[in-house]
Amino acid sequence: MPFFLDRKASPNRVREAEDARRNRQEIVKALSQGRVSRRDLIKWGVFTAGGMLAWKHGLNPFVGSAYAEIPTGLPASPLFGVLPFTTPMPRFDVLARNPLASLTPAPTAQANQAQRDVPAVLGGGTGPIEGRPPGPIWAHQGFDVFPPKVAVQATQEGATTNGVYNPMVPSSLNSGIDPTQPIPLRFHPGLPTQSPLAVWTFNGTIPPKLVMGRYGEPILFRHHNRLPEDESQNGGFGRHTISTHEHNGHHGAENDGFTGAYFYPGQFYDYHWPIVLAGFRTINPDATDRRAGSPDGSGGIVKVAGNWRETMSTHWFHDHMFSFTSQNVYKGNAAMFNIYSALDRGNEAIDDGVNLRLPSGTANDWGNLDYDVNLMLADKAWDANGQLAFDIFDFDGFIGDRMTVNLIYKPYFEVERRKYRFRILNASVSRFFKLALSDGSPMIQIANDGNLLPSPVVLTELDEQGIAERYDIVIDFSRYPVNTRVHFVNLAEHEDGKRVAKDLSLAEALSGTSSDPCVGRFLEFRVVRDPAKPDVSRVPDVLIPNPDLSAVPVARHRTFEFGRGATQTTNDPVSAFFGPWGIRTDSGANTLAADFGRVSAAPRAGTREIWTLVNGGGGWDHPIHIHFEEGQVLARDGLASNVPPWERGRKDVYRLRPGGSITITLQFRDWGGMFMEHCHNTVHEDNAMLLRWEIDDGGAPFLRPLPTPIPTPQGVTFRDADDVLPTAL
Amino acid sequence: MTSNRFCNRCAAVLLAVLAGMASLASSADVVSTMVPFVTILKGSTETVSFTGTARLDTQVILDNVLGNAPVMEIVVDMSGVTGVGTSTGSTYSISGPAILHRPLSANDLIRVTFPFYRGSDLFGAETVEATFNCKFDTATGAVTAVKLTTLKM
Numbered sequence: 001m002p003f004f005l006d007r008k009a010s011p012n013r014v015r016e017a018e019d020a021r022r023n024r025q026e027i028v029k030a031l032s033q034g035r036v037s038r039r040d041l042i043k044w045g046v047f048t049a050g051g052m053l054a055w056k057h058g059l060n061p062f063v064g065s066a067y068a069e070i071p072t073g074l075p076a077s078p079l080f081g082v083l084p085f086t087t088p089m090p091r092f093d094v095l096a097r098n099p100l101a102s103l104t105p106a107p108t109a110q111a112n113q114a115q116r117d118v119p120a121v122l123g124g125g126t127g128p129i130e131g132r133p134p135g136p137i138w139a140h141q142g143f144d145v146f147p148p149k150v151a152v153q154a155t156q157e158g159a160t161t162n163g164v165y166n167p168m169v170p171s172s173l174n175s176g177i178d179p180t181q182p183i184p185l186r187f188h189p190g191l192p193t194q195s196p197l198a199v200w201t202f203n204g205t206i207p208p209k210l211v212m213g214r215y216g217e218p219i220l221f222r223h224h225n226r227l228p229e230d231e232s233q234n235g236g237f238g239r240h241t242i243s244t245h246e247h248n249g250h251h252g253a254e255n256d257g258f259t260g261a262y263f264y265p266g267q268f269y270d271y272h273w274p275i276v277l278a279g280f281r282t283i284n285p286d287a288t289d290r291r292a293g294s295p296d297g298s299g300g301i302v303k304v305a306g307n308w309r310e311t312m313s314t315h316w317f318h319d320h321m322f323s324f325t326s327q328n329v330y331k332g333n334a335a336m337f338n339i340y341s342a343l344d345r346g347n348e349a350i351d352d353g354v355n356l357r358l359p360s361g362t363a364n365d366w367g368n369l370d371y372d373v374n375l376m377l378a379d380k381a382w383d384a385n386g387q388l389a390f391d392i393f394d395f396d397g398f399i400g401d402r403m404t405v406n407l408i409y410k411p412y413f414e415v416e417r418r419k420y421r422f423r424i425l426n427a428s429v430s431r432f433f434k435l436a437l438s439d440g441s442p443m444i445q446i447a448n449d450g451n452l453l454p455s456p457v458v459l460t461e462l463d464e465q466g467i468a469e470r471y472d473i474v475i476d477f478s479r480y481p482v483n484t485r486v487h488f489v490n491l492a493e494h495e496d497g498k499r500v501a502k503d504l505s506l507a508e509a510l511s512g513t514s515s516d517p518c519v520g521r522f523l524e525f526r527v528v529r530d531p532a533k534p535d536v537s538r539v540p541d542v543l544i545p546n547p548d549l550s551a552v553p554v555a556r557h558r559t560f561e562f563g564r565g566a567t568q569t570t571n572d573p574v575s576a577f578f579g580p581w582g583i584r585t586d587s588g589a590n591t592l593a594a595d596f597g598r599v600s601a602a603p604r605a606g607t608r609e610i611w612t613l614v615n616g617g618g619g620w621d622h623p624i625h626i627h628f629e630e631g632q633v634l635a636r637d638g639l640a641s642n643v644p645p646w647e648r649g650r651k652d653v654y655r656l657r658p659g660g661s662i663t664i665t666l667q668f669r670d671w672g673g674m675f676m677e678h679c680h681n682t683v684h685e686d687n688a689m690l691l692r693w694e695i696d697d698g699g700a701p702f703l704r705p706l707p708t709p710i711p712t713p714q715g716v717t718f719r720d721a722d723d724v725l726p727t728a729l
Numbered sequence: 730m731t732s733n734r735f736c737n738r739c740a741a742v743l744l745a746v747l748a749g750m751a752s753l754a755s756s757a758d759v760v761s762t763m764v765p766f767v768t769i770l771k772g773s774t775e776t777v778s779f780t781g782t783a784r785l786d787t788q789v790i791l792d793n794v795l796g797n798a799p800v801m802e803i804v805v806d807m808s809g810v811t812g813v814g815t816s817t818g819s820t821y822s823i824s825g826p827a828i829l830h831r832p833l834s835a836n837d838l839i840r841v842t843f844p845f846y847r848g849s850d851l852f853g854a855e856t857v858e859a860t861f862n863c864k865f866d867t868a869t870g871a872v873t874a875v876k877l878t879t880l881k882m
Contacts, residue, residue: 419852440882442824442844442854458824458851460842476852499800503829505840506858541849564794618800619792637759644826658800658830659790 004074004381004401004517017075018384024391029236032327038578038687074391076517077382077402082190082409085524088175089411090183091167092210092336092374095202098151100220107151107220107270109143110135113715119229122264122713130270131225131263132254133709133716138261141252141671146274148220152211155203156242156333157226158196159185162205168212168369175414175526183207187402188409192386197235199388200227201332206407208376209335212367213275215294215311215342216304221246221271229265237390238331239324240265241711246317246337247468248450248630248652250278250310253673256627259322259690260575260596264713275339277306278629279547279669284308290354293342295366299350301342309547310630310650311341312450314423314470316376322596322690323577326398326429326682330390332407334427336374340366343544344452348537358446359421359474359537371420371537373413378404378427379518395580395687396620397430397497403490403522412485412524417478418535421446424471430497430681431518432621432655435471436461436506438487438521441479444539445646447472451630452543453649463646464492464500466623466655468680471646474539480527487521494518497683499621499658546632546649549665555607558727559586562624562656562679562689563616566593570722574710579687581679584616586727591616594688596676597708598723601693603668610634610665618659622684625653627675631664638663653680668695674706693728704729759788762872764861766810768879770845772855774814777821777845781810783877785861789833789870799833801870805841805861812845819847823857833870837863842882856882 005017030036105112111132118127132138162183167174185194185206202209204226213219227240234240241264245257254261255271263269277284277292284292284305291308293301319325319333340346342354346369349362361368379400383389391398402409426433437443437460445457449470456474465471480486491509493516495501501516509520566582567590575597582591585600592598603609611631613624630650636642637660654662678690696704705728707718762785770777786804805827812821827841839861846854857879864874 436842440842440856440858442846442851442856444851456851458844458846458854460844460856461827463828464830498795498797500830502831505838506842507840539851617792617794618790619795619797644828645824657802657828658792659788660802 004076006515007076014075021074021391025236028390032234032237032239032324033232074381074401075384077380077400078384078386080191080386082188084410084521085412087188087408087411088177089405089408089413089523090177090207091169091174091369092406093162093205093207094166094168094210094212095152095154096166097212100148100151103151103153103220103222107148107222107272110139116266118713119266121230125714127712127714129267131267131711131716132269133261133711133718137706138254138709140254140272142274143272146218146276148218148272150213150217150219151222152219153222153224154209155224155226156200157204158228159194159199159201160196160204161185165207173370175412187380187404187407191409195235195387197228197233199332200238200328202335208406210374211335211337212340213273213337214340214366215275215277216302217294218272218274221273222268223271224268225263225265227265235387237327239321239328241321242328242333243320244269244271244317245320245627246271246273247315247625248627249273249315250276250312250628250670252671253628253675253694256673256675257317257320258674259320259676260711261709262321262711264711276670277304277308278310280304280306281670291343293354295340295342295345295347297365299365301352301354307547308343309545311343311452311544312339313341313344313447313452314472315339315450316425316427316470323686323688326686327390329427329682330429331388334376336376336423336425338367338374338423346372356452356540356543357536357538359419362533362536371418373420373422375422375424376406376427377424377433378407379431380404395683397681397683399429399431399494399497399518401517403518405523410522412526414526414528415477416529416531417480417482417527418531419474419476419478419537421472421474424465424473426465426467426469428467430467430683431494432467432492432500433465433490434462434492434500434503435465436489436491437475438489438510440506441486444474445471446474446539446543448646448649449651449653451650453646454545455542455645456539457645459646461491461506463644464503464655466621466653466680467682468623468625469653469655477525477527478535482527482529484527486525486527488523489521490519492519497681498619544649549608549632549667552608552667554610554665555604556609557612558601558609559612559614560584560677561591561614561616562622563591566591566688568593568595570595570598572597572722575708575722577688579689581684581687581689583689583691585691585725588725588727594690595723596692597719597721598692598725599694599705599721599728600691600725602696602705602728603693605668605672605695605697608665608667610663612661612663613654613656614661615656615659621658622656622679622681622689623653624656624677625680626666626677628671629666629668631666633662633664635663637661672696759786760869760871761786762875764875764877766807766877770857770879770881772881775816777812777814779810779812779821779823783807783810783859785872785875787865787870787872789867801831801833801865803829803831803839805829805839805859807843814847821845821847824854833865833867835865835867837865839863858882
């Protein structure tokens with residue numbers, strides 16, 4: 001059953017589908033603006049208690065059409081005559097790194113409670129300029145030990161033209177794009193410019209943003225919320241309150257983007273990213289190991305404390321607003337964060353016995369992007385006017401019908417005849433990808449999620465890549481003659497947002513017969529020349545071995561089952577949310593819907609646990625993200641031998657596979673506070689497959705359990721946790 | 730296939746039948762089928778003779794909640810196959826596995842590509858396409874018959 005109508009669908013059917021979509025958009029709009037609740041819609045019979053859109057003609061797209069006994073589907077996103085591979089893919093836009101003194105007001109350990117006038121539409125009165133919860137519990141942990149050295153600022157705002165694009169590479173390495181030319185926010189030069197209400201990105205612009213950081217150099221990321229003050233000014237979807245999650249930062253919870261620590265238009269939130277190696281309190285605490293290090297700016301290494309085997313590389317950051325993550329991320333709240341280290345320093349020439357010399361470049365001591373390319377893959381859809389559109393069929397997921405890379409519809413990218421590293425992020429709402437090159441040539445996977453693998457893995461077809469997973473791969477274009485064109489191909493066919501319907505063969509995907517418009521070629525590599533300088537990059541046989549946890553006793557085993565039919569046992573109007581999805585913890589009586597006021601697990605600081613994540617059904621897949629700590633996969637479906645080579649490093653997103661389970665081990669160290677675990681199919685997350693866990697015994701001033709923040713424009717208040725599961729502590 | 734594919738239709742080979750070769754895997758729901766793999770591929774530097782056993786792990790996954798059609802999870806593992814370069818005597822490996830989700834069907838053509846490479850020369854890897862023409866017992870997911878062909882890409 002195709003999600004989107006075929007382009008050959010009759011005009012009557014398309015018109016009918018447009019009507020249906022318009023009806024559903026009214027529902028999405030009312031929900032996003034808080035004018036109705038999900039309970040209201042269930043009461044009115046619009047949604048079923050199981051979370052499906054009622055089978056009413058004009059609402060559910062799978063209801064039989066008036067013109068034939070077939071589903072109405074969705075009208076295809078119009079292309080306005082645009083053809084694939086006719087515009088270049090822009091490299092990410094690197095956010096400026098400034099001195100801390102550039103921040104006004106200066107950052108503070110506890111949230112800045114200086115008052116401002118709150119607009120009437122937000123309730124009037126006064127409220128704090130910073131949206132971070134106040135007081136010692138939400139103060140930056142380690143602010144004195146790891147004081148920020150670099151300031152990065154960004155706004156969140158409606159679409160506008162970019163006049164300050166900084167790709168950090170010359171135009172010749174950016175497919176000829178002239179960075180001095182203004183860049184309107186549109187998915188292709190032939191497509192309409194997005195309105196400020198349709199798209200909300202960092203700084204309101206494209207290309208997507210990239211933060212570059214390095215170990216030993218803490219960053220203060222100040223995020224300004226400049227979204228419309230009026231909640232209803234959202235173009236039909238998206239919520240103007242945001243919480244920015246640095247996925248999978250090893251930071252204190254106050255900097256994690258907790259789902260209930262959101263902030264309002266007109267406020268900022270200071271996120272302190274200390275960028276430390278995990279285990280810094282107990283492993284290599286005196287910083288004597290050169291492998292635990294950071295580029296010093298002049299070819300050397302600054303040694304830092306911690307375990308070098310915990311070095312991380314490719315992160316991203318995105319909104320985590322409770323119940324609105326899918327809409328806000330889809331609307332543009334997604335960026336990437338490259339972390340550089342002595343091992344992965346972004347310089348392929350420095351030969352110091354530590355640097356892995358992965359493809360990158362040579363001009364700078366660290367962070368060369370010449371041959372190190374961030375790719376953000378996301379499926380989108382737009383309405384008849386070309387404006388970004390979001391639709392809820394049901395709560396199983398949302399998939400778009402247009403592939404974008406770095407927010408450009410099916411672009412091309414010029415490459416030289418040499419090795420490139422691609423940091424591939426799946427930034428979709430519900431879509432999984434499975435990538436191959438159109439000629440079947442091998443690629444070398446070097447990292448999974450934020451972490452370099454113990455050993456590289458050569459593959460011709462990557463594994464399915466779930467939402468939020470990052471796959472770093474190396475492609476050697478020296479195998480191709482100049483003027484070759486080769487494509488990235490998506491093999492994973494979807495029919496809906498629940499899971500991959502069919503992994504196609506390369507031939508099937510290239511045949512053009514799939515009903516899924518996002519199957520097939522989506523990015524064209526154009527081999528344009530030989531490199532000006534010899535390619536001295538390498539992919540060593542050994543990258544980053546896993547931390548050896550054998551000496552760390554296992555304190556607890558926990559089980560989390562991800563399924564449907566959730567019940568809600570709490571009813572806090574702010575922290576609890578009703579939805580069909582939920583999580584059953586430790587064989588509890590119920591599969592529970594989300595409540596960020598409920599504590600489902602509270603591991604002791606300094607311990608290691610084993611968690612088994614179980615898919616409660618065979619009709620869907622879930623990419624489960626556990627915040628803060630990376631895990632090692634011990635088994636799939638109970639067997640270590642089922643763990644494929646590319647999952648044998650550290651990870652932070654775990655695809656369960658339909659009917660499957662995965663067993664991981666992870667430690668709880670260094671920082672405390674409240675974190676989350678959830679499905680990163682963000683429609684599932686928002687409807688209500690999310691739980692809170694916390695580390696609350698890390699030392700004063702922590703409480704057990706922690707009070708729950710309840711943000712308002714006038715300030716954040718706290719409530720006691722409204723539920724603590726019996727097995728949590 | 731595309732025009733820029735390095736289509737070297739050399740060595741399509743084999744084979745084979747398999748009644749009686751399916752055996753239950755360690756998980757009750759997963760059925761493992763061993764498929765003899767014997768082929769000769771003309772690589773860019775030398776011809777390579779591969780022998781060994783490909784393993785197909787198949788599992789029918791039911792949707793007991795929403796009642797959607799079952800899906801078949803198929804894991805194609807080539808770790809039991811090794812190659813020898815006919816000129817140099819070097820050892821070649823095939824990387825993998827491939828993990829696929831496909832609608833449950835009594836007949837399915839499972840076409841997967843794998844890299845093969847000499848020693849640890851990952852950048853010298855080339856591609857072989859393996860096509861498993863399978864018949865399945867749709868109740869158990871067991872492969873009841875399979876024919877394997879290979880193609881150097």
